[in-house]
Amino acid sequence: MIDINWVVFAPALSLIIAASVSxxxxxxxxxxxxxxxxxxxxxxxxAAFNLQLFLNRAEGVQSSFGLEYLADTPALGFNFxxxxxxxxxxxxxxxxxxxxxxxxIEYYPLMLLSASGxxxxxAAGGMITLILxxxxxxxxxxxxxxxxxxxxxSEEAGMKYFLLGAFASAFLIYGIAMLFGxxxxxxxxxIAASVSxxxxxxxFYAVLASILILVGLxxxxxxxxxxxxxxxxxxGAPMPVTAFMSMVVKTAAFAALFRIAASFLLDxxxxxxxxLLIMIALTMIVGNMGGLVQTSLKRMLAFSAVAHAGYLGxxxxxxxxxxxxxxxxxxxxxxxxxxxxxxxxxxxxxxNDQADSLDDIAGLAKTHPALATAFSxxxxxxxxxxxxxxxxGKILVFQAAIENGYVLVAIIxxxxxLVAVVYYLRPVIVMYFKNTDNKITIQPSMxxxxxxxxxxxxxxxxxxxxxxxxxxxxxxQRIVAAG
Amino acid sequence: MIGTExxxxxxxxxxxxxxxxxxxxxxxIMVFLSIELMLNAANLAMVAFARAWxxxxxxxxxxxxAAVFIILAIAAAEVAVGLxxxxxxxxxxxxxxxxxxxxxxx
Numbered sequence: 001m002i003d004i005n006w007v008v009f010a011p012a013l014s015l016i017i018a019a020s021v022s023x024x025x026x027x028x029x030x031x032x033x034x035x036x037x038x039x040x041x042x043x044x045x046x047a048a049f050n051l052q053l054f055l056n057r058a059e060g061v062q063s064s065f066g067l068e069y070l071a072d073t074p075a076l077g078f079n080f081x082x083x084x085x086x087x088x089x090x091x092x093x094x095x096x097x098x099x100x101x102x103x104x105i106e107y108y109p110l111m112l113l114s115a116s117g118x119x120x121x122x123a124a125g126g127m128i129t130l131i132l133x134x135x136x137x138x139x140x141x142x143x144x145x146x147x148x149x150x151x152x153x154s155e156e157a158g159m160k161y162f163l164l165g166a167f168a169s170a171f172l173i174y175g176i177a178m179l180f181g182x183x184x185x186x187x188x189x190x191i192a193a194s195v196s197x198x199x200x201x202x203x204f205y206a207v208l209a210s211i212l213i214l215v216g217l218x219x220x221x222x223x224x225x226x227x228x229x230x231x232x233x234x235x236g237a238p239m240p241v242t243a244f245m246s247m248v249v250k251t252a253a254f255a256a257l258f259r260i261a262a263s264f265l266l267d268x269x270x271x272x273x274x275x276l277l278i279m280i281a282l283t284m285i286v287g288n289m290g291g292l293v294q295t296s297l298k299r300m301l302a303f304s305a306v307a308h309a310g311y312l313g314x315x316x317x318x319x320x321x322x323x324x325x326x327x328x329x330x331x332x333x334x335x336x337x338x339x340x341x342x343x344x345x346x347x348x349x350x351x352n353d354q355a356d357s358l359d360d361i362a363g364l365a366k367t368h369p370a371l372a373t374a375f376s377x378x379x380x381x382x383x384x385x386x387x388x389x390x391x392x393g394k395i396l397v398f399q400a401a402i403e404n405g406y407v408l409v410a411i412i413x414x415x416x417x418l419v420a421v422v423y424y425l426r427p428v429i430v431m432y433f434k435n436t437d438n439k440i441t442i443q444p445s446m447x448x449x450x451x452x453x454x455x456x457x458x459x460x461x462x463x464x465x466x467x468x469x470x471x472x473x474x475x476x477q478r479i480v481a482a483g
Numbered sequence: 484m485i486g487t488e489x490x491x492x493x494x495x496x497x498x499x500x501x502x503x504x505x506x507x508x509x510x511x512i513m514v515f516l517s518i519e520l521m522l523n524a525a526n527l528a529m530v531a532f533a534r535a536w537x538x539x540x541x542x543x544x545x546x547x548x549a550a551v552f553i554i555l556a557i558a559a560a561e562v563a564v565g566l567x568x569x570x571x572x573x574x575x576x577x578x579x580x581x582x583x584x585x586x587x588x589x
Contacts, residue, residue: 128550131553132553132557146568146571146572149571150575152576155568155571155572158571159568159569159572162565163505163511163514163518166518167518167521170518170521171521173521173525173557174498176525177494177525177532180536180550181535186546186550
């Protein structure tokens with residue numbers, strides 16, 4: 001029985017085809033801009049296929065390869081987030097690469113391949129599909145992180161990310177082996193059925209598997225205590241790649257974590273939930289405390305990405321009910337405001353991604369008022385001020401945690417997000433109120449300006465009208481597709 | 484027939500050796516090899532479990548064995564990319580010592 005439903009994986013397929021086509025074309029005509037445009041079209045086509053699947057979602061579970069590749073509501077929601085993030089990352093790269101002589105032709109195809117891996121990971125209905133997607137995504141990002149050939153920081157980032165990423169996938173794969181030993185299957189639905197059945201007696205292997213899988217995916221989502229690589233890698237990689245990593249990789253890893261939490265992690269003995277709880281609480285604390293002491297804005301955003309992983313983790317406890325809906329909303333808001341912030345930074349920094357300290361943006365409001373306003377909007381939203389997208393996102397995840405009885409960790413989340421206001425506001429104060437006469441030269445770029453403008457508008461719109469996007473992804477109870 | 488738990492114990496030992504290797508070795512190549520050891524430990528566990536599940540039907544056993552091949556392919560792909568990055572770094576610095584790769588600090 002071969003069950004192949006091409007439409008279900010058309011979004012990922014269109015990205016792969018576009019990557020191959022643009023590699024082939026650029027063999028004859030070395031033109032990176034052309035491949036950027038092909039990539040953008042491919043992302044649009046993938047989004048169109050995704051929309052088609054989304055409109056058909058009421059007609060039952062759409063799947064392929066016998067429930068190994070799903071196109072259910074969670075997968076389609078996360079797919080939209082990934083495709084938006086990819087499009088924004090491509091636009092940020094468009095002029096950035098050319099100005100720094102980084103515009104080798106393989107850049108955009110690698111980014112598309114990585115995004116296609118993320119789509120596979122999100123759609124995975126089983127552990128083997130998950131690990132395949134994870135590797136397709138990660139292998140391309142390892143190369144992108146080391147993209148700047150003559151920069152020690154970028155090479156260090158690539159090497160560190162590669163070694164730690166491979167180490168983490170080894171844990172994940174060993175965890176999958178243990179889970180296979182416990183349940184005799186790789187499919188989420190079968191695992192869930194086996195774990196919750198009465199005669200389940202291999203609890204030892206299942207617990208071991210849960211811990212190993214948490215370690216493996218904890219690395220990818222940059223959760224404490226596996227977050228140390230994140231600030232270094234995010235700082236060392238070129239700016240658009242950092243944006244891509246903090247958006248796409250995080251979304252895909254969280255999507256996988258949600259499915260795993262819904263299918264068996266939350267049904268394990270309660271100390272597994274407690275381990276997860278401690279990880280999340282410490283992620284929020286460490287991420288925000290780390291952000292407080294940074295002077296480099298890029299590094300500050302890296303710590304902010306760690307802290308946001310903690311907030312997203314709060315929704316994990318509600319993975320069986322409203323958690324995924326809240327996470328899709330949070331990730332949409334996060335992707336847009338984060339892309340905006342990185343886009344602003346990519347205009348400010350010099351050739352080597354330096355000159356992004358607080359002093360360097362002093363007086364930006366005088367020389368470039370529009371840019372300063374947009375940057376302030378993103379920082380306010382990241383901090384979680386009302387009327388911006390980030391605020392609604394935080395409300396949703398805190399609500400999800402509190403409804404499921406995790407009040408203490410939600411309170412820790414609220415306190416840390418108040419502390420975080422300090423470091424998010426510091427650049428705003430410096431931009432507007434610090435008197436200097438330094439001349440800030442920004443590098444004009446049409447594509448990046450579009451990203452900043454769109455992101456600023458959407459950040460505000462999502463903050464004022466949160467309901468429509470949230471309502472679209474009503475999940476009901478069925479997160480794990482039962483055959 | 485040797486019991487499944489012996490195979491799992493062996494694979495756990497190999498996995499631990501690999502983990503210790505990753506954490507203690509200084510050369511990137513040796514770290515790399517240790518990661519391969521960890522992946523092979525997972526393969527050994529999977530084959531052992533596949534044999535144990537064979538009594539439940541051929542499908543479970545086949546699943547486990549097929550997964551091993553997929554993981555072998557993943558390991559090979561990782562080697563290709565990893566060695567590529569390693570060569571790029573070596574060309575620039577003429578060393579693979581990881582301690583020298585830590586210019587960035589908090």
